[in-house]
Amino acid sequence: MIEFWFEFASTYSYVAAMQIEAKCRNAGVARAWRPFSLGPIFALQGWGDSHFNLNPRRGAYMWRDLERLTEKFGLPWQRPSRFPRPTTLPLRVAAAFEDEPWCAGFVRAVFVANFGEDREIGERAVVAEILASVGQSPDEALRLAESPERRGRLRANTERAIGLGIMGAPNCVVGDELFWGEETLDDAIAWAQRED
Amino acid sequence: MIEFWFEFASTYSYVAAMQIEAKCRNAGVARAWRPFSLGPIFALQGWGDSHFNLNPRRGAYMWRDLERLTEKFGLPWQRPSRFPRPTTLPLRVAAAFEDEPWCAGFVRAVFVANFGEDREIGERAVVAEILASVGQSPDEALRLAESPERRGRLRANTERAIGLGIMGAPNCVVGDELFWGEETLDDAIAWAQRED
Numbered sequence: 001m002i003e004f005w006f007e008f009a010s011t012y013s014y015v016a017a018m019q020i021e022a023k024c025r026n027a028g029v030a031r032a033w034r035p036f037s038l039g040p041i042f043a044l045q046g047w048g049d050s051h052f053n054l055n056p057r058r059g060a061y062m063w064r065d066l067e068r069l070t071e072k073f074g075l076p077w078q079r080p081s082r083f084p085r086p087t088t089l090p091l092r093v094a095a096a097f098e099d100e101p102w103c104a105g106f107v108r109a110v111f112v113a114n115f116g117e118d119r120e121i122g123e124r125a126v127v128a129e130i131l132a133s134v135g136q137s138p139d140e141a142l143r144l145a146e147s148p149e150r151r152g153r154l155r156a157n158t159e160r161a162i163g164l165g166i167m168g169a170p171n172c173v174v175g176d177e178l179f180w181g182e183e184t185l186d187d188a189i190a191w192a193q194r195e196d
Numbered sequence: 197m198i199e200f201w202f203e204f205a206s207t208y209s210y211v212a213a214m215q216i217e218a219k220c221r222n223a224g225v226a227r228a229w230r231p232f233s234l235g236p237i238f239a240l241q242g243w244g245d246s247h248f249n250l251n252p253r254r255g256a257y258m259w260r261d262l263e264r265l266t267e268k269f270g271l272p273w274q275r276p277s278r279f280p281r282p283t284t285l286p287l288r289v290a291a292a293f294e295d296e297p298w299c300a301g302f303v304r305a306v307f308v309a310n311f312g313e314d315r316e317i318g319e320r321a322v323v324a325e326i327l328a329s330v331g332q333s334p335d336e337a338l339r340l341a342e343s344p345e346r347r348g349r350l351r352a353n354t355e356r357a358i359g360l361g362i363m364g365a366p367n368c369v370v371g372d373e374l375f376w377g378e379e380t381l382d383d384a385i386a387w388a389q390r391e392d
Contacts, residue, residue: 045251055241057363061376068373072383167253177264180257183379187268 076116086122272312
C-alpha cells in the first residue's frame with residue numbers, strides 16, 4: 001500500500017497525481033490519497049513562501065522542467081498566473097473524502113484546473129463546479145468538508161506529514177519509507193511490491 | 197552530446213557519475229566531463245554550507261535516499277564521516293584533464309574513495325594514489341593540473357556553471373537544456389538523441 005502525499009499548490013504533485021492511479025493499478029498496489037498543507041512545512045524550514053519563489057534560480061529551473069515533464073507525459077500545461085495559489089478549501093474537501101472512490105477524479109480535476117487551466121482553485125465557486133463535474137452535490141460535499149467532524153482532517157494530515165519527515169511534495173510513503181519527488185513513483189511502487 | 201556537470205563532494209553526483217558512461221555508450225551519445233565547485237554556487241544562494249547540513253530534514257532524507265539508490269544500482273556505499281569534504285584538488289585534476297580518456301576512470305575512482313571508502317579525497321596523497329591506480333604519473337599529473345596553463349580551468353568551469361543557471365549537482369546539459377539531478381540522466385539522453 002502506497003500513501004500518496006500531495007498539495008494542490010505543488011507543480012510536481014500535479015505531474016505525479018496524474019499518473020499514480022494507473023501506475024498503482026498496473027502494479028497491483030493499493031493507493032491512499034493523503035492531501036496536506038505545505039505552508040506549515042515550509043514555515044518549519046524557515047520559509048515564508050515557496051522556495052521556488054524565494055530562490056529565483058531554483059524557480060526558473062522548475063518552470064522549464066514542468067514544461068518538459070508535462071510534454072513528456074502528455075499533461076495539460078499552462079503556467080499559473082499566481083503561484084502558489086491558496087489551496088485550503090480543495091485540500092479540505094480532499095481530506096474529508098480521501099477514502100471515497102470519487103476522490104481520485106476530484107484530485108485530478110483540481111490539479112488540471114490549477115496547472116492546465118490557470119483557475120483559482122481556492123475559490124468556493126471553482127471547487128463547487130469541480131465537485132459537480134465529478135458527480136457530487138457541491139453544497140452537500142462542502143457542508144460535510146467543513147463540518148466539525150471532518151474539518152480537522154486536513155490539519156491532522158499535515159501534522160502526520162510533519163511527523164513523517166515530509167519536507168515538500170509529492171511524496172509516497174510505503175511502511176516506514178519516504179520517497180520524495182515525482183520521479184520516485186516507480187521506486188515506491190517497487191518497494192511496495194517487495195513489502196507484500 | 198551531453199555535458200555532465202558534477203562535484204566530487206556531491207552524493208547524487210556519485211550515483212550519476214557511476215552510470216553515465218555506460219548509459220551514453222548504449223545510447224550512442226557523446227559525453228563530456230565538466231567538474232565544477234559547488235561552494236561558490238551555494239554561496240550565490242546565500243548558503244555557507246551544503247543545504248543537506250543546513251536543513252536537517254532534507255539531510256536525513258538524502259542519507260536514507262542514498263542508501264536506497266546505491267543498493268538499487270549496486271554501488272559501494274559508506275556514509276562519509278565528513279560531509280561535504282574539501283574537493284578542490286581532485287576537481288582541479290579532473291578539470292585539467294577532462295578531455296583525456298583516463299579521466300573517466302579517475303572520476304569514478306575519486307567518487308568511490310569518497311562515498312564507498314570514506315577517504316579524504318582532498319588530500320594530496322590520496323589523489324596521488326588514485327592517479328597511480330588509473331595508470332598516470334601522480335607527480336606529472338599534479339604538476340600539470342597546478343600549472344599556470346591549467347590551474348584556472350576549474351574556476352572557468354564553475355563560472356560557466358553559474359552562467360548556465362546550475363544550482364546543484366549533478367547536471368546534464370544538452371544544448372540549451374539543463375537537467376538537474378541523478379534521476380534526469382535518461383531524459384537528458386533522450387533529449388540528446390532528439391537533437392541529433
